Amino acid sequence: MSAQPVNPNLPPDHVTVFIDGVELAAPKGAMIIQVADKAGIPIPRFCYHEKLPIAANCRMCLVDTEIGGRPAPKPSPACATPVMDGMRVFTRNEKALKAQRNVMEFLLINHPLDCPICDQGGECELQDLSLGYGRSVSRFVERKRVVPDEDLGPLVATEMTRCIQCTRCVRFTAEIAGTYELGGMQRGENLQIGTYDGQPLMTELSGNVIDVCPVGALTNKVYRFKARPWELIARPSLGYHDALGSNLFHHVRRGELLRSVPRDNEAVNECWLSDRDRYAHEGLYAEDRATVPLIRDGDGFREASWDEALARVADILKAHAGDALGVLVHPATSNEEGALLARLAEGLGSGNLDHRIGQLDLSDGAHADAFGMPVAEIEHADAIVIVGSNIRHEVPLLHQRIRKAVKRGAKVHVVNPVDFDFTFAITGKHIVPPSRIAATLAQLEIGEAARSAVIVGAVAENGPYAAAIRKAAAEFAAAKNAKLCRIPQGANALGLSRQGVLPRGLDAQAMLRAPRQAYLLYGIEPGLDFADQPAALKALGAARVVALSHFACASTRAVAEVILPIGLLPEIDATLTNLDGLEQQAVAAARLPGQARPGWKVLRALGGLLALKGFEFTDLDGLRAEMTARPVHVAGNGAAPAAEATAAHGLELAVSPAIYRVDAVIRRATALQLHPLNAGPHATLNPADASALGLMEGAMARFATAAGSATLPVKVDARVAQGCVWIESGHGATAPLLASARLEVAAV
Structure with missing residues (x-):
């Protein structure tokens, strides 16, 4: 082969390769399968996954190669063969097809013939490829092997007899989740994938092994046997249980949400999904879901029409307008609902409006702000300081990004009251009581780092020393030329801040410590969502309370006079703003239960009854056209959260x-x-x-x-x-x- 490049006009780090006669420019060191995928040339595979390390153990991607006019002596695995200048690759010639068909025959030798009852049927990679590369009649007549199943916990179901040992799940738990929970046991024909100790999967990302499994060996235990994929409609939506806003699809059959799967977005969640976002849909169908308007009648409630319930709410709000009214909003509320709540409070003359219900120390007037370093760039950081956060549980996929940064050589320093479990090495660990976090951070040394980030989490943001820690984190970031990344405390805390769901009067803690005569609760479970639970229940118990709620739970019934049922995010069209400041839209997927209505429709009707400005629109597009971000400024209350x-x-x-x-x-x-x-x-x-x-x-x-x-x-x-x-x-x-x-x- 000539030392001269085939195409001298290419950059020096690129080579020319010919795949099925198509001339392509490819980076040096790239694998054949990566170049083919980019060019849209299909190559069958099972073990290869673009996000996982290369294993080259299924051999389904065998191709014929030729270098300098000399054919390779045997087929080469496309996933593990780097391209070379002038290389010719044949993915569909007789030699390649014969090799691929032989591999398929070997893979099917022990695979059970249970496609009609397999829950993966219809979306199984093995099933799809066997149609093109498999034989119509098997030449194997011996008994198939059987592998005992393991109980991997309540989320992932196993049928390990179907396993083809591609090791995708093993590589996921090892390299992405970092928990090393799955592995190969025994050898040769007896090779089995399992946990060895028989314990359930403990990673907070365990559901992703379902997505990477190319067969029906690992399936969704919650969704299993409920539907076939061709019965489902996919609706794009968002995760709303942390501020990352993971992109996902809700799969719906006749209005019932049956499962959630990841939707690719490299800037947000890549192709992964946390278990919290994947399995949360079960909560939509809880027994105490609010389905009809309820009005207090003596010690209990009676069902009412929407007209009667809205009229009662309007009367309560009009009778307690101005400073007598407090409006408390859950921080996962959508931008559209938030904009209307801000208009409602303004129209009623009340400045007592806040979504920061889970934060104790608001003395500095702090509110959510966008990350100084976007999530996608954090994996390229050189130094990361984690302050007051169990980040693996708080934002699981942000933790995974930090793990990627550590694998690239980043140094991570931690200042926490607990030595929380992380799946990466910690360079500097400072485990101190909450009162000493700010002082410890001020003395922290991280060395020279071109790109560094300070991530402040819930332990710090929601605690009684939050203002001091926020101040110390900002000063540290400025001194070290680092980017400050404070995790918003709520799925849409940043969006609500921008839509003006912030106090011009009393903040969330102040309006509970100095009780108002009436409250409007939006999307809140009073018994568990407040930072100061005793103060909240005392204040609400002595006031007139209207609740626009997803659940008619015991704590809501204990304090509310009227309960109006509203839809959750998977049931409505809505916009959320994630921790990067990125506005993302969700589309209604599941059917609203009973007489529940989208929150924006309820607020529009309420604003109309009260004859307030800003409620003249007729549809969601009309509302969105009127929405603009408001200047964000909140004065601190100057009060210590606890004496x-x-x-x-x-x-x-x-x-x-x-x-x-x-x-x-x-x-x-x-x-x-x-x-x-x-x-x-x-x-x-x-x-x-x-x-x-x-x-x-x-x-x-x-x-x-x-x-x-x-x-x-x-x-x-x-x-x-x-x-x-x-x-x-x-x-x-x-x-x-x-x-x-x-x-x-x-x-x-």
Whole structure:
């Protein structure tokens, strides 16, 4: 072969390759299959996946190659053969097709003939390719092998007899999730894929093994046997349980949402989906879903018509307009609904409007802001500082991006009250009580880094020292020339901030500490969604409350006078703004339950009844045409969140969101509630503190604050900073403690 390039006009890092007679320019080192895919030339494959390391173990992608006029002695795997200048590749000649058909025959030797009952039927890669490359009659007459199934937990179902050992699932858990939970056991014909210890999958991204599996070996346990793919309609939507806004499709049959699958978007979630977004749809069909308007009648409720219920709500709001009214909004509410809520509050003369219901310290007037470094660029960062966040549970796919950065050589530093589990190496680890996070951050050294990011999460943002930590993070980022990335506390907290769902009067905490005469609750579960639960229930219990709600739960019924049923995101057309500041639209997928209506329609009707300006539009397009982002400025209230914050007695409290208890929908998703990561309410202490208090693992202890107390089982773990108690929010049992900075602990 000549040393001269075939095409001297190409850049020096490119070569010329001919695939099925088509001349292509390709980067040096690229694999044949990558070049062919880019050119739209099909090559069959099972083990190859563009996001996974190359394994080259299925051999389905065998092709014929020729270099310098000399044919290769045997077919080459296209996924593991780099292109060379002047190389000729034949994907469809007799030699290549014979090799591919022989591989297919071997793959089908032990595969069961259960396509009619296989839940993967209709979307199975093996089924599709066997049509083109398989024989009509098998020459194999011996008995097929059988592989016992494993119980991988409540999310992923197994039929391992179907497994063709492509190892996609193994490579996913190892390289993407970083948990190394699946592997190959035994050898040769006896090779099996499994967990070895028989334990359920613990990664928060486990559902992705369903997507990468090319056969029916790993399937969706929640969706299994409910429908065939040709019965489903795919509707583009968004994840709404963290601020990333993962792109996904909801698959619907006759209005019922049966499953959710990822929708590719390299800038947001790539091709992955967290389990929280994948299985949340179960929560839509909870028994306490609000389906009809309800009006309080004595100690209970009676069903009412929309006209009667709206009239009652309008009367309440008119009677308590101005400063007597407080409007509290869930931070996952859409931009359209948020814009109308801002107009409603303004029209009623109330500046008491806020969506920051889960944040204790609003003394600095902080609100959500877009990431200084886009999520897609974080994987290219040189240094990353994580402040006050269990980021693996808070935003699972942001954690995965950081893992990719570490694999590229990034250094990660952590300042946390708990040594949370990450799937990457930590360069600098500082485990300190919440009160010392700001001071520790001010003294942190990260060395020289061209591209660095500071990521501030929920433990910091929602705690009693949030303002000090935010200030320290901003100063640190400015001093180190780093990009500040504060995770918005709610799926659409950034969008709601831009739409003006922020106070011009009292903020969320102030309007609960100084109770209003009436409240409008939007999308909130009062018993679990507030940062200061005792104060919230006390204030709401003494006021007239109207609730536009997705669920008619016990806590809503306890405080509301009127409950208006509204649709959740999978049931409505809506726009959310993710943590990068990217506005993304979701399309209505599932049918609204009963008499429930899209929230924007309910607000439009309410604004019309009250004769307010800004409610003259007739459809969603009309509303969107009128929407503009408002200047965001919120004055801090200057008040410390808790008088006991500086007290020296007791242990400090560190609170992180429980991964599968973050909102009302997730809390009602049955499969997620059965997952081992949903550990239930408990309190975790450092061994030194537990010993000093005479507490042992599994003991029951009473945790008391000025606002309330709770009796919880104790766990002892050296990962918790000494002088701290770590609990998770989202549980009724821990709710009385969340607003406190410190608490007293005593054995029961």
